[in-house]
Amino acid sequence: MPKRPRAVMPAGIRRELDDAGLMQAFKARPPYQRNDYLHWIARSVRPATQRKRIDQMLDELRAGGVYMGMAHPPSKPTQ
Known part of the structure; x- marks a missing residue:
């Protein structure tokens, strides 16, 4: 199974993070998740869609335990 090319983080997303x-x-996050987030954002055509995807990524990273709208227990913060 071919691997998806590794995404390069754009300066704008680096700044947002x-x-x-x-x-x-x-x-x-695991490498596949980092890569998926960056490719998903880059595939957006409209600026509004790109903004929505960046915001979703930031919200999920902030909350932990979520990846692309799905539960991801390994990233859930421990308290």
């Missing part, structure tokens, strides 16, 4: 204080949460 840094500004939100979520870069560590992003880096803690």
Whole structure:
């Protein structure tokens, strides 16, 4: 099964993650999730769709335990 090409993080998304204080949460995710988020955002055609996808990624990273709208227990914060 061919692997999806590794996405390069655009400077704008890097800035969004840094500004939100979520870069560590992003880096803690498995490589396939990081790659999926970046490809998913890059595939958006309309700026409004891109904004919505970035916001969803940031919200999921902030909350933990969620990946693309699905439960992801390994990323759930422990308290």
